[in-house]
Amino acid sequence: MTISNRDIKTIYFCQRKGKLDICSSKKTNSTVLFSTDVFGCELVVEPDEILSTSPVVVKMKKSGKKLNNYHFIEGAFIGYVIESAGYNVGDIIFESPHYSTSMNWRVYVTKMLSFLSSFCEHCGNDEFGIVKNQLCRTCKYSSDCFRETLQTDSTAFIRGLKGGTSEKLRELGIESLNDIVSMKEVLERELGREKAGRIFYQAQSILGNKCIPFKPLPKLSNGMYLDIESYTPIDFDYLFGILDDNTYVPFLARDPLEERETFESTIAYLMKDNRPVYHYHSYELERFRKLAKKYKINLPNHLFGRFIDVYKIYSECIALPLPSYSLKTIARYFGFNWRTNLNGFVVIDSYKDYIDTNDENILSEILRYNEDDVRATAFLVERVNQMREMMNINDSYISDTPG
Numbered sequence: 001m002t003i004s005n006r007d008i009k010t011i012y013f014c015q016r017k018g019k020l021d022i023c024s025s026k027k028t029n030s031t032v033l034f035s036t037d038v039f040g041c042e043l044v045v046e047p048d049e050i051l052s053t054s055p056v057v058v059k060m061k062k063s064g065k066k067l068n069n070y071h072f073i074e075g076a077f078i079g080y081v082i083e084s085a086g087y088n089v090g091d092i093i094f095e096s097p098h099y100s101t102s103m104n105w106r107v108y109v110t111k112m113l114s115f116l117s118s119f120c121e122h123c124g125n126d127e128f129g130i131v132k133n134q135l136c137r138t139c140k141y142s143s144d145c146f147r148e149t150l151q152t153d154s155t156a157f158i159r160g161l162k163g164g165t166s167e168k169l170r171e172l173g174i175e176s177l178n179d180i181v182s183m184k185e186v187l188e189r190e191l192g193r194e195k196a197g198r199i200f201y202q203a204q205s206i207l208g209n210k211c212i213p214f215k216p217l218p219k220l221s222n223g224m225y226l227d228i229e230s231y232t233p234i235d236f237d238y239l240f241g242i243l244d245d246n247t248y249v250p251f252l253a254r255d256p257l258e259e260r261e262t263f264e265s266t267i268a269y270l271m272k273d274n275r276p277v278y279h280y281h282s283y284e285l286e287r288f289r290k291l292a293k294k295y296k297i298n299l300p301n302h303l304f305g306r307f308i309d310v311y312k313i314y315s316e317c318i319a320l321p322l323p324s325y326s327l328k329t330i331a332r333y334f335g336f337n338w339r340t341n342l343n344g345f346v347v348i349d350s351y352k353d354y355i356d357t358n359d360e361n362i363l364s365e366i367l368r369y370n371e372d373d374v375r376a377t378a379f380l381v382e383r384v385n386q387m388r389e390m391m392n393i394n395d396s397y398i399s400d401t402p403g
């Protein structure tokens, strides 16, 4: 098995995914300059830039605001492999738009080796369990993992069941999906009706492979749909996509200097009437707040009152037999198809490619992706209304006339 420094982040969060990714990748040795063997695995370094060869100085380009724990393991991995390959190691630089640092990698070598030893040892035994983590949402293996948890009656993908809650239930003998369903009263007593209900209906939904609306659904009136694309390395919101009356209206900043004007145009468009503004999850609201503060723009008081988070409706009222409640996972479940293969992470790399190449085809693909996101949000709003109609639910807890 060949492990690259680029696999470290994945292994750090999910050894299972790390192994699957490594086994399915076709690493070629033609471009590898630095490699060594350890624990029966080949370790290779794939630097973003080599600034010097004697001593070896390499640069790794990152996008986040600060270094994370796995960066130190990656730094130690790089230093260790280069030195073991017989070279003098100079600086190992980690750089993002927010920091640039020469890694003190030697102090992390012991930790890195113990991390790798545990991974390589378990790889041979095929012992990686399924533990829900931050990579699951966009992971290509999520359907397989989800099926496996169903076969083993595991609660790994039950939302809201982690850390202390999971521990508490285990102490009460609630360890499987079937336990959850058969011990509803115990759940309610321990977690309260609200939380217990969400967990109970989700387990029921997974076991029965069906969608279960378990709370009154709101009637959602005709509105606009909003989705923002950001280039996170420089905190730049470059695209505000709106779907209005089935027409896609993109507000595009071609340069960070245009961000303010584009944001103001988006606000002006949204303020042309008082309809709800549907978005998926809290990101749009957060970015509006942040941009308003950044540019000292007084947003009209009632604008945020018109924002309706579609994720919240699904999360609080509808149990689905799915590994995640991301827009893509839910909309695909109901039959919506995206025209591109982009996702929230890949689109950031695509935008970087666009900046580097000025290739308008890349930008067109990003626009198509953003358009599909707002169309998917509209599709899910429509599904809520259909479910509501089918169930003849008349209660409403979101006002039809927000603001």
Ligand code: SF4
Residues within 6 Å of the ligand: 014, 016, 017, 130, 131, 132, 133, 135, 136, 137, 139, 140, 141, 142, 143, 145
């Ligand atoms: S779905 Fe989650 S648990 Fe399964 S391999 Fe992917 S990241 Fe790991």
